[in-house]
Amino acid sequence: MTKAALNQRDICFYINEHTVRFNQFSADISRARLAIAQSDADSVLLFHQSSYDFAVGFFALALEGRHIVMPPNAQQQTLMYIAPQCQATLGDIKVDGLDAIDTNGATSNNSSNSSNSSNSSNNDSAVSVEVLLSRADLFTLLACQITFFTSGSTGQHKPIVKQFSQLNCEVDVLIKTFSQRLAATQLLVSTVSHQHIYGLLFKLLLPLKSGLAIVNDTFEYPEHINQCLGNDDRQTALLISSPAHLKRLSLDNVLIAKKAQLQGVFSSGGPLPFTIAQDLFTQLGQAPIEVFGSTETGGIAWRQCQQSSPSAWRVFPDISYRVMAETAQLILTSPYIAGDDYVTEDRVEWIDSQHFTMLGRADRTIKHEEKRINLDHMERCLQQHEFVNEVRVIVLNGAKKQVLAAVIELTDVGKIQLQQQHKKSLNDSFKQHLLGEFERICLPKKWRYPDMMAFNSQGKLVMKELEKLFD
Known part of the structure; x- marks a missing residue:
């Protein structure tokens, strides 16, 4: 997309129904860069609840060539696990032992007049940065790394390092693939967090590069x-x-x-x-x-x-x-x-x-009772039952041997059956259903029926929460 096309849609964000145009977004990034330039930190832990504040911090760090480390959430245990990889924080978090880069005042509610540079009155060395003139300037070739972390749904968060150029390349492919939809769209609304790669790509980078206006809320x-x-x-x-x-x-x-x-x-x-x-x-x-x-x-x-x-x-x-x-x-x-x-x-x-x-x-293919079982296959089979709304089959490691366990969120019909019958009758109904595909020795031994499955902010089931149902 040309610079001219990118400039056709000047509104970048809606925050509480107020518009943020590109010149204000650019000025806020420039002010944040001035604060970041005062820090010697190479790797910065970035977390903001606000998508706008996050975007300002993200591009300011990227343009300053810093390594951006993105925690999947702001839980203290998560931050302490990730903190040793960083020298500073930016955003809504504080971590003992890490300097906090102060960008208070970096974001403004008033549009700024465009100029070629922005200067900090508090900076004796008169650091200046180039002001971004268009959306296209956000996606210049930046020598920047971003570390994401897997959701931790099945264990400890795992770091994954990406180059900004890889993300930029993926955004270009998304624009090419879904060009007609993007051209017909004005607003982007989201239920997912920008702290993960899916949210970063689809909620922020894709709309910013394709000219959409982003609704700041995560619904x-x-x-x-x-x-x-x-x-x-x-x-x-x-x-x-x-x-x-x-x-x-x-x-x-x-x-x-x-x-x-x-x-x-x-x-x-x-x-x-x-x-x-x-x-x-x-x-x-x-x-x-x-x-x-x-x-x-x-x-x-x-x-x-x-x-x-x-x-x-x-x-x-x-x-x-x-x-x-x-x-x-x-x-x-x-x-x-x-x-x-x-x-x-x-x-x-x-x-x-x-x-x-x-x-x-x-x-998810396991050896159980000397039989090979694919847990995805078992879940697909259970999903076909009229009583099943959502299902997850997990392995519990017992004192003597492993045990298969099923966690099922019931449909309305299934909930009525559970109320009218003993739980064992419902268990037997599911076992009978599975016998069409699996030997009896392979069937789950334990069954739980929560009102709703415990999904995290990225819509993934958290294994530890499922295991707690069997404590």
Whole structure:
């Protein structure tokens, strides 16, 4: 996209219904850079609840060539685990032993007059920085690294280092792939955090580079999105979301009245059940665009299930793949990954060079009672039962042997059955259902039925929370 095209849409953010135009965003970045320039920290821990304040800090750090370290949350245990890798913090967090870069006053509610440089009156050395003149200037070739952390849903947070150039490349591919939707859209609203790679790419970098205005809030409830979109059908929007939020939306879809305004709904962070995609297609006239990828790999493929059966996954441009013969594992060559032939833990079935079908996770195939069991397969089987809304099968390590356990969020019909029958009768019903695919010795021995599954902010189930149900 040309600089002229990027400048056509001058509003970058909406904060509490107030507009922030690019010249103010640029001036706020410049002021933050002046504060950062006073710090000797090479690696900075960046966390902001506000997407706008985060974006100001992110680009200020990137333009100053600092290593940006992004904690997935602001929990003290998480911050203490990550802190040894950093020399300073920026944002809504304080960590003992790390200097806090003070950018108070870096963001302003008043637009600034554009100029070629910004000077700090408190800086004796008269440091100056170049003011950004357009959105395109945000995406110049920056020698900057960003460290993300995996969600920690199955264990300790794992650091993943990316180059800004890799993220920029991925944004360009997303713009190319979804160009028509982006061109027809004015607003971007989101239910996901910018502190993870999906949120950073789709909630901030993609709209900033493609010319959209970002609603600063991270929405928890669909009713608030409904209010945000208002009653003007000309106000078009993209919704960036996760399976957990979309599942709740499908149960009571207050956005049906706004479907003419929605140019697209994106989902990532975990698998979206096909039944939910079908429900949303019926309600909104479009199924969510599902994006398959990970922190390690970036985006791999996408699909939109608008037929009577699940669609195949289509790989993004510039990505090639092959399938490991022995295990059916997906092997990638991607510009978002250093080196060739990255072996994932995802099992796929080859269709052609651009399409594949998902078979589940290789790392969820276990040896249990001398039998090989794929837990994804067992979950898919249980998901077909009319009583099952959401399911997760886990392995509990007992004193003498491992035990399979199932955690099931019941449908309304299933909840009625649980109230009317003994829990053992419900357990037996699910066991009988599984016997069509699995030997009896392979079936779960323990069953729990929480009112709702415990998803984290990225829509992922947290293993420790599931295990607590069996304490």
